[in-house]
Amino acid sequence: MTNAPSVSPQPSQGQVSGLVNPRWAGFWQLLLARMRELKREPEVIFWVFVFPLLLALGLGIAFRNKPADATSIAVVAGPGADSTLTLLAKAPQHGTVHAKVLAKEEALKAFRLGKVDLVVEPDGRGGYQYHYDPARPESVLSRTQVNDALQSGAGRLDLLPVSFVVSSEPGSRYIDFLIPGLLGMNLMNAAMWGIGFALVDMRQRKLLKRFVATPMRRSDFLLAILSSRLLLMLVEVGLMLGFGVLIFHMRVLGSVLTILLIGVLGALTFGGLGLLTASRAQKIETISGLINLVMMPMWIFSGVFFSYERFPVAIHPFIQLLPLTALNDALRATILEGAPLAAQSGRILVMLVWGGVSFLLAMRWFRWT
């Protein structure tokens, strides 16, 4: 090394172009390239933007709040079947019961297959036997309804005067619960795939190696990837909320700014997790498995499609420590209840810790080659 003469850096190609790149040229070009690639990938548009809306639409329709669910029952054919139908028709609740007469065997088969909620078997002497399943809520409900209908049809009088107030406000429906959950899940999916998968794909293609063979700043590269995620996040939040408001007349109580701040935090949290997941994997098959492994528990526990209140109370504290739970809870509290950011410090902390620790570990372990 001692006698190696130092070569003064003279321009080898003769002409000097005079072109000088500003400090952030690399970052902007990387961001531009990333956005162009995403825009030109129809699958990305579908999975990131269209699919969550389709999911919301499908689930919103399937679980829409129907006016007092009508129950389907079977009446066993034989003496007394006709008078049963007459009694039901006379009852004030007659609109909520669909009854059909079937042979006993047919009726029990229909009950077993879930086509009817209850089988009513007249005993021929004016009495009835109900076949119901105590483990099926609709079956229990049907028994009560049908019994009431038959009794009042037969002339039973209610002893207490009662009246009803209808309460079906937007905000308490399933779709209101669902939309923030889908939004949270979508932010997780898009970040894990859009960052984790994309990075491993670039590593497998030796593109990361090619990039670090240039004077590109590695921080610029990672910043560009995260920035592209944040830009897409804005579109995702806007689309999902706009969809909920326009199609399902959802009411957004919290401020848009707060919702976006939570969105930014969520996108960065899962961006960090995506980065960590992708830090070593060499093949896209490996990263696909890892991403699903990371996301699977959160799909189930974090209250996307149903409330985690359904799980035993003992594990609630653990569920609440999952980043998607924190994100979903924060989105729901803001969108549905109008909670300010200050009231959600616990959830914000959970996300910050997950994102921050993931990012730091990823920086330690990340392989460019």
Added chain:
Amino acid sequence: MPVRYNASMAVAIQCRDLRKTYDGKVEAVRGLNLEVQAGECFGLLGPNGAGKTTTIEILEGLLAPTSGQVSILGHTWETHSRELREWLGISLQETRLSEKLSVLETVELFASFYHRPRPAREVLEQLQLTEKADAWVGKLSGGQKQRLAVATALVGNPKVLFLDEPTTGLDPQSRRQLWDIVREFQGRGGTILLTTHYMDEAERLCDRLAIVDHGQIIAEGSPAELIARLGGHHVVEFAASNLEGKAPEAWSQLPGVESVRHEDGLFSLSVREPHLTIPALLDAVEQQGSQLMHLTTRQASLEDVFVRLTGRHLREE
């Protein structure tokens, strides 16, 4: 040393006793020394798995050597990596650039990483990619993709160009186009280090060569020097009937024969003066009572040098 190299005669690339051991077991590079002068086109020639790519990636600062020193343009990776990155242009063996970006977008992206890049369109013009400027990378042919890979290396206006197997898998026309690009870069004063397992590429393109085998340099010099060192400048190959009993060494007694090889029934003689050897060979065959089935004579090539040195062919796959 002829004065055709860069006037400064400075050392552009130097490495001493370079070693690389993977996982403490596989010795990919075993004590390799190299000195490439500024303005030179230097080739690492060797079969697959010889350690060429490991060597070039260590020189490029992409792999850390297990031991040994590397100096590029008088600087080391430890102290001047940022400057070196600005001065080097690199084309890796297999990079799949983003398929959904256009050629121009790709070159502009790479240009943005350098402090003082060349205009992207000028580089495309030089590499005959102007027509394809707006085409997506995924739609390019193999030769065009390889030229684009070199374009991303040239757009930073490098002083040293590293090319790892630049023409592998390309058709003859695309290969010649790439050779022209390399010569043009050298013509403007650039230094090139390339790896190849094509003899013709090494012979035509490189001022000097190092033949690499099992992680070591087994011969070094200009293509002509290496061929001359083989002993003869010509190779006479022949096959004849009923020669099973005759030892290959017997042929080395013929006038002008430097060395003999026997492979699959074919004898190869390295000879200095074929016009003396061939009549004697014909007589000898006749005396044996056998019949000549095949006879060719050709200029010796680097392939012959490699076979002579290692007993194997370059492209044994």
